[in-house]
Amino acid sequence: MTADRIALIELADMIYDYCGIDYRKNLSSLESKIAEKLKELGLSIWEYCGYLKMEPKEWDGLIELITVNETYFFREENLLEEFQKVILPKYADRTPENPLRIWSAACSTGEEPYTIGMLVEESSLFKAGAVQIIATDINKKALNTAKSGLYEKKSLSFRRMPVEAYDKFFIELEEDYKVKDSIREMVDFRHMNLLDNNIIGKIEKSDIIFCRNVLIYFDNNAIRKIINAFYDILKPGGYLFLGHAETITGMHTGFETIHTPSVYYYRKGGKHYAAVRRASG
Numbered sequence: 001m002t003a004d005r006i007a008l009i010e011l012a013d014m015i016y017d018y019c020g021i022d023y024r025k026n027l028s029s030l031e032s033k034i035a036e037k038l039k040e041l042g043l044s045i046w047e048y049c050g051y052l053k054m055e056p057k058e059w060d061g062l063i064e065l066i067t068v069n070e071t072y073f074f075r076e077e078n079l080l081e082e083f084q085k086v087i088l089p090k091y092a093d094r095t096p097e098n099p100l101r102i103w104s105a106a107c108s109t110g111e112e113p114y115t116i117g118m119l120v121e122e123s124s125l126f127k128a129g130a131v132q133i134i135a136t137d138i139n140k141k142a143l144n145t146a147k148s149g150l151y152e153k154k155s156l157s158f159r160r161m162p163v164e165a166y167d168k169f170f171i172e173l174e175e176d177y178k179v180k181d182s183i184r185e186m187v188d189f190r191h192m193n194l195l196d197n198n199i200i201g202k203i204e205k206s207d208i209i210f211c212r213n214v215l216i217y218f219d220n221n222a223i224r225k226i227i228n229a230f231y232d233i234l235k236p237g238g239y240l241f242l243g244h245a246e247t248i249t250g251m252h253t254g255f256e257t258i259h260t261p262s263v264y265y266y267r268k269g270g271k272h273y274a275a276v277r278r279a280s281g
């Protein structure tokens with residue numbers, strides 16, 4: 001095995017430990033993603049591993065290269081319809097003093113939490129301040145775009161957007177659409193690594209968690225760690241929405257699966273489920 005190959009394995013291990021993203025079986029993809037960066041820094045892969053250890057801030061730059069940030073407004077409409085028509089009305093008694101708290105746990109450039117905000121506003125069930133959306137991601141650059149609320153008119157973010165949503169939820173600028181303030185004010189963007197050991201102390205207890213199209217990048221150990229943290233952060237009876245290609249059914253996580261003819265999602269059970277989770281380690 002060449003020295004570069006050994007160093008690449010070391011880097012993939014470091015990435016897995018840092019954020020759960022699993023490049024260990026996809027080394028050539030990792031190699032091509034960092035090639036330009038190494039050239040720019042004039043470092044070998046081995047030297048880059050050392051650099052990451054000495055300069056923890058360098059992780060932000062690496063994260064920008066290795067995360068997949070693809071997202072768009074109104075993604076997976078069947079699930080969103082279930083959320084708006086079936087789940088939101090259950091919380092219609094929430095007030096600014098006792099708000100409905102929704103966490104978008106890997107929000108990328110913001111399209112998901114803003115879509116949630118749009119569905120909340122459209123439902124007309126809540127007063128201003130009665131719904132708080134916390135939106136987190138590990139990629140700081142993506143979060144900066146999210147915070148700006150600006151999306152280029154020609155961007156793929158709008159690929160599934162219903163036509164009527166432009167007027168309802170955006171202000172048209174010369175080259176961009178800007179998310180309206182009433183929606184932006186609902187969302188609190190924060191930097192967060194889902195594999196952080198102290199995640200539970202960093203997020204307020206929530207009623208609903210969206211974590212879509214992220215678990216596909218993790219192995220079962222990382223998924224279990226994240227799902228257990230979600231279980232603790234959710235209030236009893238709270239809901240978890242994953243992407244349509246992601247499932248935790250059969251993992252004995254303590255969540256019950258809710259099936260409808262078009263979607264499935266998860267609900268935090270009561271004491272019985274907590275016992276099941278403890279028993280399954």
Ligand SMILES: C[S@@+](CC[C@H](N)C(=O)[O-])C[C@H]1O[C@@H](n2cnc3c(N)ncnc32)[C@H](O)[C@@H]1O
Pocket residue numbers: 019020021067068069070071072075105106107108109112136137138139142192193194195211212213214217243
């Ligand atoms: C494909 S996007 C999904 C965005 C959105 N949830 C959706 O479904 O449209 C995946 C996001 O997960 C984020 N991510 C990957 N690993 C993460 C980690 N360990 N902690 C927090 N976010 C992570 C990436 O930065 C990226 O923005």
